[in-house]
Structures are given as structure tokens and as C-alpha cells.
Amino acid sequence: MIKFNRVYKVFERDIQALSDISFEVKRGEFVFITGPSGAGKTTILNLLYREDLPTMGAIFVDSLDITHIGTGRLPAYRRGIGFVFQDFKLLFDRPLFENIALPLVVRGENMEYVKKLAQTMIDRIGLTGKESLNPWHLSGGEKQKAAIARALITSPPILLADEPTGNLDDYSSWEIMEMLTEANRAGTTVIIASHNKEIMSKLGHRIIRLDKGKVVSDAMG
């Protein structure tokens, strides 16, 4: 489903972020990408999400070389990917309900359908009753749950998460991992950039370890 083929990424001032990265992720897999800060974890996610382009190499998603997608087709490509950030990236000037419904609203979906589905997602993440609250009034764990609900509301085939538990306590972290595991069980391919050794070892999924922009190991955890 996802294939990195000899991918290099060099930033300004010759900073080598990725060097000769090749790996494949099958449909429905759950993969952790780990490594020290600056190893290239976020760069890989940014390339997959097409926030950035590789300096060299090809990246295939469902046999489509995403390095050649034109800007006009990017929104359609991104609609197939859910993205979760460490800092949640919620819209703080609108309530939780609207944040979660946003991906459906921007697609121009029928409002009745949007309301129904958003409420279902809110119920599923256990935030019923907090629909009208602004994200300021939510805890870190609740914000991340909302971000995951937003990412999953369109049932994307791929979910990318960049340090989703980075700002959370242990209890919230496990709740978040449980949500991501559930999404994976439902068929979503999940790729997570993480530092959290405990979570990675307990879940026992595949771990791609990076160091200085290179894959140093790729094995089940």
C-alpha cells in the first residue's frame, strides 16, 4: 500500500534529513517509526502527507507516485489520510462539535449526515455533553481524542500520527493508543512516529527505527 523507494531529503544548508530510505507498509498494518530527535520521523510523515517533497526517490501510495501529484489533486489525496499531531491542531475559536465535523463540512457533505456522524464520533470518544465546549476547556487527553475523531470521521484508509501521546499522561496515552488500535482493527493502516518505548514494546507492532536519516532496523516490537 505504501512504498518508500530510495528516498532522500536534504533541507537548506545541506541538512540531510533522510538518506536512502526504503520500506513498505501493507494495507491494514500498524507501524511505529521511532528514533532520536532529528532522526527523520516527522519528515517521513510530512512526505507521506505531501506537506513536503523528497529531494530524490519515489513514494507510492496504492501504486500512485505521490511525488508527482499536482497541487490541484492534493486535497483529494489528503482526504484519504487522517493526520494526528502532538499539539492537536484544533481550531480554538469553534466548539468541539465543529472541530470534529470539519472534514465533512469542507467536503460539502449534507448537514444532517454531518451532524449525525459527528455526534456518533463524539459519543464514541466519550465526550458526550461537551459538544459545545471550546477546545480550551478540554484536557490534553480530550483534545487528542477530538483530534483523532476528526482524523477518523471520514474513515480514511491511512492514519498518520506524529507523537500523538507526546503531551499526555500515561492514562491518557493508553486511551489514545486504544483508539488508534481500534481504528487499525477496523482496517485503517496506522503509522505512528513515537518515542514512547513502553507503548511500542507492549503493543508489539512493527517498529522502523531511524538514526541520522537512515533506517537502522525494521522488525516486530
Add this chain to the structure above:
Amino acid sequence: MRWAKEIGTNLKRSGFMSLISAGTIAITVFMLGAYYIVQSGVTFLARHIESNVEVTAFLKNNTPQDKTDNIIMETKALAGVAEVRFVTKWDAFQEFIQDPEMKAVMDTFEGNPLPDSIVVRLDTYTREKIERISSFLREKDGVEEVQYGAGEIENLINIVNAVRFIAAAAGIIFIIASMLVVSNIINLTIYARKQDIYIFRMIGADESYIRMPFVAEGVIHGLFGGAAGWAALYGVVTVLIAQIRQETGLDLSVYHIFRPEYFSVRLLLYSVGAGIGLGFTGSLLSQLRMFK
């Protein structure tokens, strides 16, 4: 309109800046409206002056009637002549004494000191035409003197043209300044919503969803600015017309652009259209800069 909410968010966030943007457009529309009125006025004035340019040939006393008739006939045949009329010394005297001051002057003379004259009206004014016709008349036997106000007319036309030029230059400067202000204010809104724009892109919003609210924001600034500019112009001109009528007795409302149906409806449409155009262009300029 799935992006209607985003327009509301933008306007709420820009708040006071939106007022500045709409205010700038209002001032520009006011200036453009004033320019339009001045331009229409001076054009009307220039046409009026040009269509009333006359050459007067004063005849020697006791010029025989057949000689006078010949001059009139030959003058009528000249190119550029619209009308030739003979004014007897008695007609001229009657016209003079209509004015009390001139009557007082005339009373100092014994009898009528004015000569017979031939008055030539041109179809359109050109310096060449007026000089050619004047020279023709001057060379005729029986003509004492030829008068025309070419110098004064040209001075007046030059002034009118200078007014037009200055008003046009000021209008262009205001248009550019206004578009830049709108553009910069929308730049600030875009900058303030940078994170939101990133999130929208991340969840697959297409560019029209992201950009249309900013275009609409410019258009809304233009709509309100245009209407406010018109209201200010309407107020100022209405007060001025009343003041001029009171001070001089001159009723400007006979002139078409001051008639209510023209001034209130058509000028409102023009003003709102100009405002929207300014807001839209300012917004596009901003997007060219911010969404590279």
C-alpha cells in the same frame, strides 16, 4: 455556501481592521464620486462654452444694406459656421439697456452710440476656425472691427482640462492606495489564520474553500465601503446644492447628474460596484502574495 462560516470568522477576527478597510474604500468611492461629478460638470461647462463661441463683426456707420447682405451670405458659406445673424444698432441698444448698469452708461450718450453688427456662431470651437472666420470678416469692406474672446476661451478650456487631469490623477492615487490598504488588511487576516489554513489543507479542503472567504471578505468591505462612500457623497452634495441655491439662486438640480433618480439610484449602483471592485482586487492582490 459551505464557507459562509469562515467569512464570519474572518470578519470577526479582523474587526477594527475591517472597519479601516471599508472606511478607506468609502473615502476612495467618495473621491471617485466627487471626481465623476466634477468631471461631468466641467465637461458640461466646456461644451457649453464651446458651443456658444461667437465672432462679432461691427460694421461702419452707414454701410449699405446690400453690402451687409453680401457679407452675411459669404460668411454663411464658410466651413464651421453654425449661424449668422444681423444685429441692428437698435437691437443692440435694447439688449444693452436691459442691464441697469449699462443703461446708466448709455444715458450719458446722446442717441445710440452702438454700431450694427454681424454675429457668427461656430458649430464647434477650434482656434484655427475662429481665426480664419475673423480674418475673413476683418478683410471685408464695411467692417470696422472684429471681436472674439479666443484667449479667454482657451484659458477657460485649459483650466477645465487641468481640473480634469488633477481630479483623474487624484482618483488613480486613491484607487491604488485603497487597493493596497484592503490587500494589506486581508494579508493580516490570512496571517492571523495561518494555522487554520494549515489545518484546512491537512483535512483535504480544496483551495477554493480556503481562499473564497478572503475574497468574500474583500467584497464585503467593498460593499459597505461603497455604500458608505455614496451616502457621504449624497449628504455633502445635497447640502452643497441647497447652499448654492440659497446663496446664488442657481438651481443645480436642473443638471442631469443632480436629479434624484440619477444621483440616488445610479450613483449608488456605481459606488457599490466601484467599492466591490476595489475590495475584490485588493483581496486578489493579497492572495497573490500570501498563497504563493
